[in-house]
Amino acid sequence: MTEQNKKTLLIVDDDQDIRQLLCDAFLQKGYNAFAVENGIGMWGYLDKVQVDLILMDLYLQDEDGLQLAREVRERFSMPIMMLTGKGDETDRILGLELAADDYMMKPFNLRELMARIHALLRRATQQAPVLSNVINEAHECLSFGRWTLDITARQLQGQDGHLVSLTLGEFSLLEVLARHPDRIFSREQLIDQSRGLETEVFDRTVDVLILRLRRKIESNPKTPEFIKTQRGLGYFFQGPVRTN
Template identity: 80%
Template sequence: MTEQNKKTLLVVDDDQDIRLLLCDALSQKGYQVREAENGHQMWLHLEAESVDLVLMDLYLREEDGLNLARDVRTQFTMPIMMLTGKGDETDRILGLELAADDYMMKPFNLRELTARIHALLRRSSQAAPSLTNTINQDHDCLNFGGWVLDLTARLLHDQDGKYVTLTLGEFSLLEVLAQHPDRIFSREQLIEKSRGLDTEVFDRTVDVLILRLRRKIEANPKTPEFIKTQRGLGYFFQGPVRKN
């Protein structure tokens, strides 16, 4: 991997031993690795250079990693992977809801961690939006209510043609629902069919992703026009949906 093609990773953890371990292991895999022990150092790196992925501890000594991840997501679209030593379900839900793209518990297996990082970077590269926000007419797209879901480029464009940021899980869930308008899916079926929900998923994950999607595509998330709830059964996408 040439120097200019190396991906830059930013490790944010207040444990020096963890930072050294990750920096050494990821550098050996060909990545450029930067490190930060707090939010201040993290922002200095993000403002100084292009970072391709942030690897962040959920529980920093004096800061909330979830809040930092949420702040990063408002300004940047790179993947965020959260690390934590606590594994209760509430933390997983919060991590997903506040913009993490993946989640691993400490102690972690380095081989699995590097494999997940590689997968996130690959997906992020495939989904990178063009600067012009133009839609290729040869792409497979789904059109609904002024929205365009580009299945080929894996992008969502709003009514003005602007690119709307979706995580892998959000896009995969929306793709399944929009490709089958008016069909009711249980949470289990959505987990099975969504390519982005392939690691450590549970029923509540689907609910969180539905909530996030409604906030992004619905004029009023409390009274959704597109993603409907069928009480006791699951969710469905209300058509019509037009394919180009």
């Protein structure tokens, strides 16, 4: 990994031993790594350094890591990996999935953590949006409402040219739904047909991805215009959808 291509990771953890362990491990793997113990330190780096991924502890001393992740997500699009304890309650984990791109339970396997961080960085690089307000006419596109889903470039673009960042799972799920307007899919069918979902996926993961998509494409996520719920059956995409 050349100096120019080195990715910068920011570790936010109030445990000095964890910070040192992770910094050493990431530096050995060729990453730039910085570590801070709280939100103040985190914002200090984010205001002056281009960070490619944040690795954050859910429970910081006197701070809520989940709330910090939500605040980061409002301003930045880099992947967020959270570290959390096995005793965390289910509803908190659900909230965590909405704010972060991935999470691991402590104690974690360092090799697995490295692999998952590498996957997040690779995915983010592949999906980094190219700023352009022109849709290539040669691309396969699906249009609905004020949105155009460019299947070829794997981008979601608004009428004003604004590009919306989608994770691999979000894009794949939206593609499946938009390709089959007004067809009801069960969660299991969506998992089977979404190429971007990981192999170990649960029903709740689909629900989380639906919530994320609604927050990105719906004017009012609580009363969605496009992604509808069919109670007891699953989800469907309300057309019309135009293809080029």
